[in-house]
Amino acid sequence: MKYRTIGTDPATRREVSVFALGAMLFGSRTDEKTSFALLDRYVEAGGTFIDTSDNYAFWEDGGQGGQSEELLGRWRRSRGIGDEIVIATKLGARPLAPGTSYVDNPEGLSAKVIRESAERSRERLGVAKLDLLYAHIDDPTVPLQETVEGFAALVGEGTVGLLGVSNQSAWRVDRARxxxxxxxxxxxxxxxxxxxxxxxxxxxxxxxxxxxxxxxxGPDMLGYLRAEPRLTLVAYSPLLKGAYVRPDRLQPDYDHPGTPARFTALQEVARETGATVNQVVLAWLLGGELPVIPLVGASSMAQLEENLAAVDLELTPEQRARLDAAH
Incomplete structure (x- = not known):
């Protein structure tokens, strides 16, 4: 395994594995026995960065979420896991009532919600401190100053380490920072x-x-990340939910002339390296100009092993240039 540092403050920064494991469906679609086995293997391979959210996976049972955090709490206790494993969670997109969703009924990002939701996540995970807490979605109904101060208060109290943000426009992220x-x-x-x-x-x-x-x-966020090199991008859905091996799963916004060209380049490099297409994608993300940590889910041991092997795949400068140039 390889590692990189997230955060800049010596008091809160953490060293994490360059490959993060997504636990979104652990405790719901992925049963406990399988989830525990995947988590154990990930840690055995040197993995130290696990991702969840307080709303995972509400859509699986028509509830409000919390299954993933609860499973990770049980796994931590059963394995004696301490702060050597960094667990990131999110708040803001948990539906307020069963049968609703983050689209029409999200918990939001008020100071009250931030405090209460973070406390519930700590209880489910069984931790005194959340290593990394994200604002899962934007909440334009709450003054941004309130959201910023709400998250910062938890860091000041020592119940949260690092802060993160997801699914917000670059200008909103910049304004909050x-x-x-x-x-x-x-x-x-x-x-x-x-x-x-x-x-x-x-x-x-x-x-x-x-x-x-x-x-x-998009281009705006990539430009922002280049201008702010001390930020880290955690890339979710890097394998596009299996679309690299099942192109029929690609979403409509990938239907343009550049997609076949990039598929061709990807397949050429996969043949040259003897790696799978998925492994080449992960290696491309890991070795790029920006500090990117791929966040990959797995529902089987075979998937996890394939992903782990990508950490050691080194693309040549020529291969990377060819991949970048395809359009």
């Missing part, structure tokens, strides 16, 4: 967005949230 810096408060240091080798169209509305902010990293 500017407000925090101006007040001398901790701000977002880790950004979690969909990011992969294939690129979606940018001329179509994307996303499931009302303001369309859920979707792949």
């Amino acid at each position: 500017t407000l925090a810096a101006a007040a001398g408060l901790p701000g977002y240091e880790v950004l979690q967005y969909e990011h992969s080798y294939l690129r979606p169209r940018t001329d179509l509305p994307s996303g499931l949230f009302p303001d369309g902010t859920l979707g792949a990293v």
Whole structure:
């Protein structure tokens, strides 16, 4: 395994594995025995960065979520896991009532919700301190200053380490970080967005949230990350939910002339390296100019082993240039 540091403050920064394990469906679609086996193997391989959310996976049972955090809490206790494993969770997108969703009935990002939701996550996970806490979605109904101060208060009290943000536009992220810096408060240091080798169209509305902010990293966010090199991008859905081996699963916003060209380049490099297409995608993310940590889910041991092996795949400069140039 390889590692990188997230965060800049010596008091809160953490060293984590370059491959994060997504626990979204653990405790719901993926049963406890399988989930525990995958978590054990991940840690055995040197993995130290696990991702969940307080709303995972409400859509599986028509509830409000919490199954993933609860399972991770049981796993931690049964294995004697301490702070050597960094567990990231999120708040803001938990539905307020069973049968509703984050689209029409989200918990939001008020100071009250931030405090109460973080406390419930700590209880489910069985931890005194949340290693990394994300704002899962934007909440334009709450003043941004309130949200910034609500998250910062938890860091100041020692119940949260690092702060992160997901599924928000680049300008909103920048404004929140500017407000925090101006007040001398901790701000977002880790950004979690969909990011992969294939690129979606940018001329179509994307996303499931009302303001369309859920979707792949676009040019604005990539530019922001280049201008802020101390930030870390955690790339969710890097394998596009199996679309690299099942192209029929690609979403409509990937239907453009650049997709076949990039598929061709990807397959050529896979043949040259003897690796799978998925492994080449992960290696491309890991070795790029930006500090990217792929966040990959797994429902079987075979999937996990394939993903873990990508950490040691080194692309040549020529292969990377060819992949980058395809369009």
